Amino acid sequence: MLSKEKKERLTFLFILFIIFYFLLIYRLYNIQVIQSNKFEEIAQQEHLTSFSIEGERGNIYDRNLKKLVVNVDVQSLFAIPPKIKNPQEAALKISLILNLETKEVLDKLNQKRPFVWIKRKLNETEVEEIKKLNLEGLDFLKESKRFYPQKYLASNLMGFVGIDNQGLEGLESFFDQELKGLPGLVVLERDASGGEIPLSIKELNTHRDGNSIVLTIDEVIQYITEEALDKAFQKYKAKAGVAIVVEPKTGEVLAIAVRPSYDPNYFNKYALDSWKDLAITNTYEPGSTFKIVTIATALEEGVVKLDDQFYCKGWINYNGHIFHDIHQHGSQNLTDIVKNSCNVGIIQVGIRLEKKVFETSIRRFGFGTLTEINLPGEANGLIRSSKDWSKISLASISIGQEISITPIQLIMAVSAIANRGTLMKPLIVKEILDSNQNSVKVFKPKPVRQVVSVETALTMTKILEQVVINGTGMEAKLDEYQVAGKTGTGQIFDFATGKYSNSAYTSLFVGYVPAENPKISILILLDQPKGSYYGGTVAAPVFKEIASKVLPYLSIPPNQ
Amino acid sequence: MIIEKKSPDLWVFITVIILTAIGVCMVFSSSYVMGYKWYGDSYYFLKKQLFFSIIALIVFFFAIFTDYHHFKKFALPLLILSIILLSMLFIPNLGRSAGGAKRWIKIAFLPFQPQPSELAKFALILYMAEFLTRKQLKDIKTFIKGILPSIIIVLVMFLLILEEPDFSTSLIILGISFIMLFIGGTRVLQLYSLIIASIPFGIFMLLKEEYRKIRLLSFLNPWKDPLDSGFHIIQSLLALGSGRILGIGLGASKQKYFYLPDQHTDFIFSIIGEEFGFIGTLIIIILFIILLWRGFRIALNSVDEFGTLLAAGITSMLVFQSIINVGVVTKIIPTTGITLPFISFGGSSLIMNMFCAGILLNISRYKIKEGGVN
Numbered sequence: 016m017l018s019k020e021k022k023e024r025l026t027f028l029f030i031l032f033i034i035f036y037f038l039l040i041y042r043l044y045n046i047q048v049i050q051s052n053k054f055e056e057i058a059q060q061e062h063l064t065s066f067s068i069e070g071e072r073g074n075i076y077d078r079n080l081k082k083l084v085v086n087v088d089v090q091s092l093f094a095i096p097p098k099i100k101n102p103q104e105a106a107l108k109i110s111l112i113l114n115l116e117t118k119e120v121l122d123k124l125n126q127k128r129p130f131v132w133i134k135r136k137l138n139e140t141e142v143e144e145i146k147k148l149n150l151e152g153l154d155f156l157k158e159s160k161r162f163y164p165q166k167y168l169a170s171n172l173m174g175f176v177g178i179d180n181q182g183l184e185g186l187e188s189f190f191d192q193e194l195k196g197l198p199g200l201v202v203l204e205r206d207a208s209g210g211e212i213p214l215s216i217k218e219l220n221t222h223r224d225g226n227s228i229v230l231t232i233d234e235v236i237q238y239i240t241e242e243a244l245d246k247a248f249q250k251y252k253a254k255a256g257v258a259i260v261v262e263p264k265t266g267e268v269l270a271i272a273v274r275p276s277y278d279p280n281y282f283n284k285y286a287l288d289s290w291k292d293l294a295i296t297n298t299y300e301p302g303s304t305f306k307i308v309t310i311a312t313a314l315e316e317g318v319v320k321l322d323d324q325f326y327c328k329g330w331i332n333y334n335g336h337i338f339h340d341i342h343q344h345g346s347q348n349l350t351d352i353v354k355n356s357c358n359v360g361i362i363q364v365g366i367r368l369e370k371k372v373f374e375t376s377i378r379r380f381g382f383g384t385l386t387e388i389n390l391p392g393e394a395n396g397l398i399r400s401s402k403d404w405s406k407i408s409l410a411s412i413s414i415g416q417e418i419s420i421t422p423i424q425l426i427m428a429v430s431a432i433a434n435r436g437t438l439m440k441p442l443i444v445k446e447i448l449d450s451n452q453n454s455v456k457v458f459k460p461k462p463v464r465q466v467v468s469v470e471t472a473l474t475m476t477k478i479l480e481q482v483v484i485n486g487t488g489m490e491a492k493l494d495e496y497q498v499a500g501k502t503g504t505g506q507i508f509d510f511a512t513g514k515y516s517n518s519a520y521t522s523l524f525v526g527y528v529p530a531e532n533p534k535i536s537i538l539i540l541l542d543q544p545k546g547s548y549y550g551g552t553v554a555a556p557v558f559k560e561i562a563s564k565v566l567p568y569l570s571i572p573p574n575q
Numbered sequence: 576m577i578i579e580k581k582s583p584d585l586w587v588f589i590t591v592i593i594l595t596a597i598g599v600c601m602v603f604s605s606s607y608v609m610g611y612k613w614y615g616d617s618y619y620f621l622k623k624q625l626f627f628s629i630i631a632l633i634v635f636f637f638a639i640f641t642d643y644h645h646f647k648k649f650a651l652p653l654l655i656l657s658i659i660l661l662s663m664l665f666i667p668n669l670g671r672s673a674g675g676a677k678r679w680i681k682i683a684f685l686p687f688q689p690q691p692s693e694l695a696k697f698a699l700i701l702y703m704a705e706f707l708t709r710k711q712l713k714d715i716k717t718f719i720k721g722i723l724p725s726i727i728i729v730l731v732m733f734l735l736i737l738e739e740p741d742f743s744t745s746l747i748i749l750g751i752s753f754i755m756l757f758i759g760g761t762r763v764l765q766l767y768s769l770i771i772a773s774i775p776f777g778i779f780m781l782l783k784e785e786y787r788k789i790r791l792l793s794f795l796n797p798w799k800d801p802l803d804s805g806f807h808i809i810q811s812l813l814a815l816g817s818g819r820i821l822g823i824g825l826g827a828s829k830q831k832y833f834y835l836p837d838q839h840t841d842f843i844f845s846i847i848g849e850e851f852g853f854i855g856t857l858i859i860i861i862l863f864i865i866l867l868w869r870g871f872r873i874a875l876n877s878v879d880e881f882g883t884l885l886a887a888g889i890t891s892m893l894v895f896q897s898i899i900n901v902g903v904v905t906k907i908i909p910t911t912g913i914t915l916p917f918i919s920f921g922g923s924s925l926i927m928n929m930f931c932a933g934i935l936l937n938i939s940r941y942k943i944k945e946g947g948v949n
Contacts, residue, residue, distance in 0.1 A: 017883060022875065024758050025887060029871045032891075035898045036864050040857065042905045046815045047853035054816020057809075197611070 070196020071159055071450070072180050073225035075173060075187075077234040078269075078445060083173060087162045090142045090155040092133040098152030099124050105150050109133060112144040135178055136160050161187075163279045169237050171292040172271050172390070172443075175279035184282075184290050186228065186443070189391045193447055196225040224450035231267035231442050236260055236565050240270035243560040244539070248274040251522075251544030251553055257294045257422045258557065259538045260565065263430035263527055265460035266439025268388075269535065269565075296392040298419035299540065303356045303487075303550065304503030304523045305415030307429060309365050310353055311475050312376040315467045318367040321349050321474065325360040334406040338362055338414070350478045354486030356502060358414050365413025370401035373409065379466050380428040381438055382420050388441040389458075396420040415503065426538040428466075429525045432479075433499070433533035436472040438463040480530045490555035491524060493563055495573030499533075500526020500558065502550035507543065519543045524554035528562050534571050537561055577944040578878050583639055583936035586869040590862050591932045594917035595631070595925070597847075597859070599624050602920045604826050605846040606839040620839055620920055627922040631929035638933025639940075643885060646934070650705035653698040654728065660691035661735040679923075690923035692736050692744045697927055699732060699751060700888035707759035708880045722761055725752060726769070737780065743911035747896060749773075754891045758874075758884055807842065811904045815848035815856070822852030839920040841912050845904045856901075859918070863897045866890065873939045882938045889931040 017025075046054065075083045092113075099105050106121035113120075113134050123131045136158060137145070145153065161176045174185020182191030244258040256274035261267065273293050277285035291297065313319040327344035330337050344357045352360030365373070378384065383398035397419045399408075411417040423441055431438035440461040447456040467475075479499035482488040487502040505521035508514075522544050527536035539554040539561075547553055566573075603621040610619035679688035703725055729752040736745040757766060817823065828838075828849045838846050848856045870890025877883040893916045900915040902908035914921055916928045 017875065017877075017880070018760075021758060021760060021880075021883065024760075025871055025874055025883075028754065028758065028887070028891065029867065032867050032894050032898070033864070035902075036860055036867070038907070039898065039901045039905065040860055042907055043815070043848070043853060043856045043860070043901075046812060046905060047818055047848060047856065048820055051816045051819045054813050055819070058813040058817050 070198065070222035071224040072161065072176070072196060073194040073227040073448075073450070075194075076227060076229045077232050077237070078230060078267075079233065080229065081234045083163070083165060083169065083230070083232075083234065085162050085164060086159045088157055089136045089138075089160040091135040091158045092137055092142075092145060092153065092155055094124055094131050094133050095152045095154070096124050096126050096131060100151060105148075105153075108148055108150070109145065109153075112148075113137070113141055161279075165234075166278045166280065167276045168234075168241060169232060169271070170276050170279045171273035171290065171294075172232070173279060174290075174391075175282045184391070185292060186230075186390065189389055190228050190444070190447075193226045193228060196450075197223040226450065226455055227448045227452075228444050229446040229448060231262075231269065231445050232271070233269050235568055237270040237272065239564045239568070240561050241272040241276075243557050243564075244272045244274060246560075247539075247541055247544075247553065247557045251541055251546055253541040253544040255293055255297075255542035257297075257538070257540040257542075258561065259294055259422055259426045260561065261426050261430050261441065261536050261538075263433035263439070263533045263536045265442065266427065266430065267442045267445070267460065271443075292390060292392070293542075294422040295388060295390050296394055296421075298394050298396045298421055299521050299523075299542070300418065300505035300507070301415040301420050301425055302503035302505035302521065302523060303415055304425060304429075304501050304525050305418070305420075306353060306356065306361050306413070307432060307475065307479070307501050307525075308377060308380055308382075309361055309368075309373075309413040310349070310478065311432060311467050311471055312373060313364045313368060314474055315376070315471045316368060316372060319349060319364050323349055325349075325352055325357070325363050327352075327357050327359040329359070331359040331362055331410075333362060333366065333410040336407040336410070338410060350481050353478045353501070354481045356482075356487045361414050362410045366409055368409070368413075370404055370409055373412065374398065374401035374404075376466075377412075377418070379438075379464060380431065381424050381463065381466075382418070382428065386421075386423050386427055386441050388423060389443050393423075394421050396424055416506065422538055422540050425523075425525055426536060429501075429527065429538070430533075430536045431466045432472050432475045433527040433536050434472075435469045436465050436467040438466045476530050479526065483526065487549075487551040488524065488526065488555050490551055491526060491558045491562075493528065493559060493566075496528050496562070496566055496571070497530040497574055498526055498528045498558075498562065499530035500524060500528075500555070502555060504548060504550045520548040522548055522550045522553035524550050524558045526558060528566065529571065529574065534569060535562065535565055578941050579944045580940055581942055582940065584869055584873060584939035586865055587873070587932065587936055587939065590865045590869070591635070591917065591929065594859075594862055595628060595929070598843075598918035598920075598925070599628055600825070601843055601847055601918060602839050604850065605828065605843055606920065609839070623922070624920055624925075627925050630922070631926045634926055635929040635933040638930050639936045641933075641937060643882060643934050643937045646701055646885075647705050647881065650698075650702045653694070654702040657691055657695040657698040658731060658735065660689075661695060661732065661739075664691065664735075664739060690921070692739070692741060693923040693927040695732055695736065696744070696747065696751065696892055697889075697931055699729065699748060700755065700885065700892060700931075702728065703752065703755040703759070704881055704884035704888055707755065707884055718765060722756055722765060722769075725756065741912070742780075743899070743913045746911070747892070747899070747913065750895050751888060751892050754895075755884065755888050758887050807837070807910055808903075808906050811842055811845040812906060814842075814845040815905065818849040818852040818855070820853045822848070822850045822855055825850050837912070840914055841900065841919065842904055843919050844901055844915050847918075848904075860901070863894060867894045869939075870894070870935055873935060876942065877938055878941045878943055882941065886935055886938045889935050893928060893931065 071086055077083055102121055102124040106117050106124055110117040110120045115134065120133060123133060142155065159180065161180060163170065163173065172185055174187035175183055176187050177183050180195065182188040182194060187194065240258045240260055244256050248256040258270070258272040259268065260270040262269055271294050275289040277289040282290065325347050327340060327347060329343040330339050338358055340358045344355050344360065347355065347357060347360055377398055383396055385393050385395060408417055427438060427441050440463050442458055442460065444458055446454055446458065449455050476499050479501055480497055483492050483498040483500050488500045491498050491500050503523035505523060506515040507519040507521060509516040520543065522541045523539065525538045527533040537558050539557040541553050544553045602624040606620035607617040611617040679690050706725060729748060733745045733748050736748060753766065814828065828846050844856065844859070847859060867890060870886060874883045874886035874890065877886055896913055896916050899908060899913045903910055903913065914924050917925065
């Protein structure tokens with residue numbers, strides 16, 4: 016057994032340790048409860064005397080690794096208020112050069128803090144002028160500023176960053192986590208006397224640069240697309256315009272142009288609406304372009320054959336509602352009704368489908384759900400459940416009314432026809448690179464599903480070729496390449512009157528080329544063009560202009 | 576004397592498991608920013624700590640079910656081994672340094688580098704427990720035969736660890752050996768004279784290295800030079816203070832964003848304080864008090880003196896380290912790098928601490944049967 020002495024010594028040690036622990040508990044109580052206000056305040060102050068410096072933001076490249084944005088070193092002016100000898104005089108001089116309110120600057124200079132920003136990201140002349148003042152207590156810190164050398168080009172896609180280089184819109188926002196670097200902590204050193212005056216600044220933790228993203232966008236195709244869209248946008252004084260170029264086999268987006276646009280270098284000088292990427296965020300009624308979906312579904316379901324005959328007397332009564340046509344098309348086969356964009360004929364096909372079957376097919380084409388393109392603010396579009404369809408909905412939807420779609424959904428759906436029935440996920444980013452240009456992540460083409468059979472898709476192509484050869488889409492015809500496409504004139508629902516507007520339309524053209532072996536599919540949309548509004552007149556020529564330039568650029572051999 | 580076997584002490588068992596689990600959570604919470612920054616993987620330290628925990632658990636159970644008397648015969652070999660390992664640190668290319676000190680050994684096939692001083696602490700406890708119970712009682716009361724051999728061994732270890740340099744672990748070594756001698760029955764007068772004799776030596780050692788002098792001075796007035804030597808301790812106080820009573824929530828610590836250095840090792844307690852407030856730090860202290868209470872109970876109830884000394888030594892080592900760690904982060908004691916047992920990131924210390932706790936639990940399994948013949 017243990018001797019009495021040892022027991023006593025163990026007890027003594029135990030009590031000693033317990034006393035230490037109670038001392039620690041008291042100390043912790045003191046720090047965390049009694050003095051916590053003081054410590055919290057100092058912690059907050061510390062955040063003022065130290066600040067983070069961002070790592071350099073990653074780049075955005077086009078598919079051929081051309082830089083679409085550059086980082087420029089700029090100087091930011093800060094003051095060390097305790098070092099400023101004559102705040103009034105300094106404030107006056109500074110505010111004159113930097114075009115700031117004198118009082119605002121003076122307030123900053125009078126602060127009892129050791130560090131205060133006067134103005135971030137100055138231009139060169141401002142820096143020169145401030146340096147000439149040779150004032151004590153003013154200094155510069157190098158920061159990085161985003162510069163978009165192409166200005167308007169793809170700006171709605173690119174987005175922009177805020178003063179702290181944080182992504183605010185577009186790709187800059189969606190890929191912010193990748194693009195932004197990790198911050199380094201910068202602290203202000205104090206002098207040895209314990210005073211409040213910082214001597215210099217040093218970086219405690221070095222920052223890390225952000226990753227770069229490589230887009231599927233081709234700068235040249237983007238330029239061609241923007242130029243063509245802009246011309247039509249100006250000519251027809253449209254409210255908005257969208258043009259998308261996609262590679263049907265991969266789903267890679269080669270160009271995405273939007274009007275109205277803005278210069279991201281001065282984004283705050285433009286209306287909020289001009290920042291939007293309408294191709295993704297806005298929904299439209301697809302109009303006659305949707306007839307592609309109706310006919311493809313009918314062919315797939317076997318409810319119609321190529322040589323079926325349809326008679327158009329200029330109108331059709333379906334469940335008590337009269338649907339009008341522009342012309343009396345007379346007797347037509349299936350190809351003719353698509354070629355002529357004959358509402359009466361299409362409705363006769365559409366109503367052969369079961370509601371539920373038609374709805375399922377529409378959804379399988381990708382309408383009503385997000386395409387999950389890597390861009391912010393994508394809209395769903397609206398496809399009502401077939402249970403909620405009215406007695407005329409089947410007819411309305413078959414000619415592209417009563418539903419809303421985004422331009423990206425429509426181009427992907429049509430690309431699925433071009434891609435032998437396989438719907439692809441739209442890709443906007445090909446690859447992510449780290450700051451040493453090593454690959455971090457690769458985005459591979461991703462098939463979503465087989466929407467219609469290869470046979471149906473090829474038949475559709477034959478029909479759509481006729482639309483361009485001698486139908487409503489003749490303005491999209493190219494001499495050297497066979498185009499497949501469809502025009503559309505979407506109606507615009509006027510929420511004020513609760514009716515379709517008689518004067519405002521959306522002009523659409525969507526198609527692909529070369530028809531037999533599609534390399535590109537293109538969507539053109541002009542929102543409320545003035546003067547003319549038929550898709551075949553307004554949108555089809557834009558398709559033609561883009562395709563005629565892009566195909567040779569891609570070295571696609573012309574038809575024999 | 577009839578010895579009966581019972582189940583190990585549940586209090587110690589549960590406390591150790593809880594502390595280790597808290598450790599894994601807090602290592603992750605405090606290191607994911609840093610892990611991402613330095614290794615591009617937020618889970619870098621979590622993965623490592625989880626791996627260490629699994630090994631530590633195996634070692635833990637191994638020790639619980641191994642009769643502690645078996646360790647007696649390893650006392651001297653282990654002591655020699657740890658002295659060899661400690662000396663190896665001074666062979667170039669073998670010692671891995673971090674933060675200016677060579678504390679780890681690089682071994683090619685091991686996924687981590689062992690820290691010999693963690694083994695040395697246990698080897699010393701084991702050796703002294705064996706040595707002090709081997710001696711006759713009257714020998715212990717004499718200086719030459721009683722404590723001189725221990726003093727020589729302790730001094731060798733102390734100097735080796737001090738030269739790494741690892742001032743704090745060498746102090747722990749000194750502390751443990753004093754405690755062992757004290758419980759072992761050394762005359763109090765002799766211990767006093769030892770302490771007094773070592774004071775000038777201690778001061779010399781303290782002032783020999785410039786960084787220790789600076790640390791000591793910055794302890795006296797950390798706000799004087801808040802960016803360098805005073806930086807750690809101020810950041811620690813700010814973290815604890817910001818936590819208030821309830822804390823700002825798991826993962827919400829601001830100080831871990833590079834304000835607080837060593838946030839996953841020596842200063843992990845500050846992050847606990849910031850994220851879980853006074854309640855959180857109190858719970859940790861209470862867990863260690865439970866360990867102290869049960870550990871000393873096990874020492875008192877041990878069937879033999881070897882068990883008593885081993886249990887008391889192990890408990891004291893764990894408790895002593897926790898007191899110093901919390902003492903440092905609350906600025907009661909000058910800054911010195913010591914980990915918080917079971918909680919701080921680190922393989923060697925977690926594995927050795929769990930091993931020691933396992934031995935403690937094994938000691939608790941033996942009991943003198945009531946009413947048995949004495």
